Amino acid sequence: MSLLEIKNLSIHFVTRYSDVHAVNGVDLTIEEGKTLGLVGETGAGKTTTALGILRLIQKPQGRYESGEIIFKGKDLLKATDDEMRSVRGNEISMIFQDPMTALNPILTVGDQIAEVIHLHGKCSQAEANERAVKMLEMVGIRAERAGEYPHQFSGGMKQRVVIAMALACNPSLLIADEPTTALDVTIQAQVLEMMADLKKGRGTAMLLITHDLGIVAENCDDVAIMYAGEVIEYGTLERIFHNPKHPYTLGLFGSIPSLDKDEERLHPIEGLMPDPAALPAGCKFHDRCAYATDECASCEQELAEMESGHKVRCARVMKGEI
Amino acid sequence: MAKYIIKRILWMIPVMLGVLIIVFTISYLTPGDPVITILGSGYTPEKYAAKAAELNLDKGYFGQLGSYIWGIVTRFDFGKSFYSNLSITGEFARRFPITAALGIFGCIIMVVLGLPLGILSAVKQYSVLDYTLTVIALVLAAMPGFVLAILGLVLFGVRLRWLPITGLDTPKSWILPLATNAMPCVAMIMRQTRTNMLEVIRQDYIRTARSKGLSERTILWKHALKNCLIPIITVTGGMVAMVMAGSIITENIFNIKGMGTYMYAAIMQRDYPIVNGCVLLIAFIVCCVNLIVDICYALIDPRIRARYASSGKKHKKKAHKEVT
Ligand SMILES: Nc1ncnc2c1ncn2[C@@H]1O[C@H](COP(=O)(O)OP(=O)(O)OP(=O)(O)O)[C@@H](O)[C@H]1O
Ligand SMILES: [Mg+2]
Numbered sequence: 025m026s027l028l029e030i031k032n033l034s035i036h037f038v039t040r041y042s043d044v045h046a047v048n049g050v051d052l053t054i055e056e057g058k059t060l061g062l063v064g065e066t067g068a069g070k071t072t073t074a075l076g077i078l079r080l081i082q083k084p085q086g087r088y089e090s091g092e093i094i095f096k097g098k099d100l101l102k103a104t105d106d107e108m109r110s111v112r113g114n115e116i117s118m119i120f121q122d123p124m125t126a127l128n129p130i131l132t133v134g135d136q137i138a139e140v141i142h143l144h145g146k147c148s149q150a151e152a153n154e155r156a157v158k159m160l161e162m163v164g165i166r167a168e169r170a171g172e173y174p175h176q177f178s179g180g181m182k183q184r185v186v187i188a189m190a191l192a193c194n195p196s197l198l199i200a201d202e203p204t205t206a207l208d209v210t211i212q213a214q215v216l217e218m219m220a221d222l223k224k225g226r227g228t229a230m231l232l233i234t235h236d237l238g239i240v241a242e243n244c245d246d247v248a249i250m251y252a253g254e255v256i257e258y259g260t261l262e263r264i265f266h267n268p269k270h271p272y273t274l275g276l277f278g279s280i281p282s283l284d285k286d287e288e289r290l291h292p293i294e295g296l297m298p299d300p301a302a303l304p305a306g307c308k309f310h311d312r313c314a315y316a317t318d319e320c321a322s323c324e325q326e327l328a329e330m331e332s333g334h335k336v337r338c339a340r341v342m343k344g345e346i
Numbered sequence: 347m348a349k350y351i352i353k354r355i356l357w358m359i360p361v362m363l364g365v366l367i368i369v370f371t372i373s374y375l376t377p378g379d380p381v382i383t384i385l386g387s388g389y390t391p392e393k394y395a396a397k398a399a400e401l402n403l404d405k406g407y408f409g410q411l412g413s414y415i416w417g418i419v420t421r422f423d424f425g426k427s428f429y430s431n432l433s434i435t436g437e438f439a440r441r442f443p444i445t446a447a448l449g450i451f452g453c454i455i456m457v458v459l460g461l462p463l464g465i466l467s468a469v470k471q472y473s474v475l476d477y478t479l480t481v482i483a484l485v486l487a488a489m490p491g492f493v494l495a496i497l498g499l500v501l502f503g504v505r506l507r508w509l510p511i512t513g514l515d516t517p518k519s520w521i522l523p524l525a526t527n528a529m530p531c532v533a534m535i536m537r538q539t540r541t542n543m544l545e546v547i548r549q550d551y552i553r554t555a556r557s558k559g560l561s562e563r564t565i566l567w568k569h570a571l572k573n574c575l576i577p578i579i580t581v582t583g584g585m586v587a588m589v590m591a592g593s594i595i596t597e598n599i600f601n602i603k604g605m606g607t608y609m610y611a612a613i614m615q616r617d618y619p620i621v622n623g624c625v626l627l628i629a630f631i632v633c634c635v636n637l638i639v640d641i642c643y644a645l646i647d648p649r650i651r652a653r654y655a656s657s658g659k660k661h662k663k664k665a666h667k668e669v670t
Contacts, residue, residue, distance in 0.1 A: 080553060080557060117557065118557045128573070139558065140560075143558065189554075
């Protein structure tokens with residue numbers, strides 16, 4: 025059984041004026057101890073998917089339209105609020121996009137880490153404080169700084185604090201939403217390396233959201249490419265990097281993708297992603313796709329298995345035309 | 347921190363001195379001769395000179411200012427009323443506790459009611475409760491204090507006869523003055539709290555707190571409330587001045603023998619020593635409130651505390667930023 029299985033997840037943001045289809049029928053699987061990379065342009069619905077797993081979608085506008093999120097055999101969407109709270113921070117924890125604002129400015133970093141340990145660890149406050157300090161040391165922050173406040177730390181150190189907080193209760197799944205995007209390039213690698221080490225030592229599975237193909241290549245076992253709220257290609261790192269199929273993935277990699285070449289950045293593709301409040305019929309990518317036919321504009325595409333461990337959402341690829 | 351507070355208290359001296367000089371100068375320059383006003387027509391030059399000497403008005407600007415300051419600093423003596431010849435300090439001692447009690451109770455009501463209602467309103471945003479509270483708050487904030495006071499007086503005092511309409515003799519008689527003085531402030535604190543709370547619970551660190559699995563209650567009390575208080579302290583400080591200004595009206599309407607009625611009568615009679623004394627007292631209170639507000643900031647917000655600490659001992663500045 026997989027650690028996490030997301031089936032047909034759809035999340036919409038409904039307001040009086042618009043109906044944003046942020047996530048549409050997403051299927052993802054994360055195996056115990058493995059890392060899944062989730063890649064896509066801005067607005068593709070990556071953060072929404074991640075928040076959806078923890079049921080942290082903004083209320084009241086955010087709504088689950090359909091789907092199941094099976095974590096360790098239990099559907100999180102059917103869990104009670106209490107059950108959900110015992111999952112959050114304990115079994116699944118999350119690192120957010122921006123470390124600058126992720127910490128509470130008026131509580132010491134030690135407090136903020138100890139809080140989650142005390143809550144889930146069933147230990148005394150003193151013991152929680154002690155363990156919080158250990159966590160800080162593990163991410164390379166000196167013990168005596170536990171009593172300091174977030175404004176006394178640099179961005180990179182704040183992100184380390186956030187990572188320490190996320191790993192404090194030994195979660196089985198860590199969701200990292202662009203954990204290094206807000207950081208200086210020079211410390212991105214360090215932070216990622218540290219995360220990879222900690223994760224390996226503890227056997228934590230990870231959902232790594234990023235724009236950066238270099239990061240995916242170095243950290244992930246599987247890759248899912250997201251476009252307009254859908255997963256359009258999904259497979260092992262090897263398959264996606266050596267044998268990408270979907271025209272959008274091909275576009276992302278540029279013409280000749282390679283694991284060895286310095287393909288760090290996503291290549292821009294002509295045109296814009298459709299507005300999630302007014303998605304087109306048929307394939308969501310057809311108006312930017314060089315291979316699109318009339319059929320693409322009218323028929324819904326399914327994410328179909330091409331080979332074992334490689335799924336693609338494209339009618340022409342499935343027919344072997346590309 | 348202690349150093350900072352002492353520094354701030356010492357700073358109050360020049361500020362108060364400045365206020366004193368300005369207030370004194372204004373009354374000095376105001377046209378009209380108090381001696382003539384007091385004696386009325388038909389006085390003799392001897393009588394005039396005697397009265398002027400008695401009131402200290404024969405010494406010229408600096409002489410008068412000097413003896414005024416001297417009197418306050420050495421004997422806490424604000425002089426005498428032009429008309430009644432009563433010592434102002436004695437009158438202050440009798441009246442100030444009444445006004446202070448009204449003000450302090452008013453501020454307590456303001457915080458005890460305004461804060462929780464504001465939080466409730468924010469947490470239950472768009473609910474019937476939220477709308478109801480919002481409407482009540484808007485009406486209260488828009489209605490001048492005296493209208494509220496008179497409405498209360500007519501309804502509860504005259505029609506229903508539940509509450510006495512003048513004085514402060516029984517506990518019951520405090521209700522109307524307190525309510526009319528505090529209600530507009532309660533409304534404003536409530537609105538402010540609601541706005542801040544809504545702002546704070548949208549912040550990323552609240553989402554982080556949720557992602558840790560904390561209960562909504564812990565998130566509210568531990569993570570949101572203190573952050574939400576920071577702007578409210580400022581407003582509350584400002585409200586204190588408003589409560590004091592409101593006390594002039596309240597005390598006159600309910601015929602309470604406090605500072606408000608004293609000052610009002612003095613202004614009407616142009617009894618400058620009293621007016622000056624009252625203004626000085628108000629300035630002093632405002633200074634104290636500002637100090638308390640700043641101390642509260644520092645207690646709540648570590649960023650501000652750090653600034654105070656570092657301004658106190660610049661030489662001990664630590665290089666906080668370590669290279670990651
Ligand atoms: N609270 C919300 N209310 C309305 N629309 C929202 C809300 N949150 C997200 N959306 C919309 O949902 C879509 C997906 O947003 P999401 O944040 O998941 O994108 P993302 O893939 O994480 O992008 P990025 O790479 O920029 O972080 C966007 O069009 C966004 O405007
Ligand atoms: Mg995002």
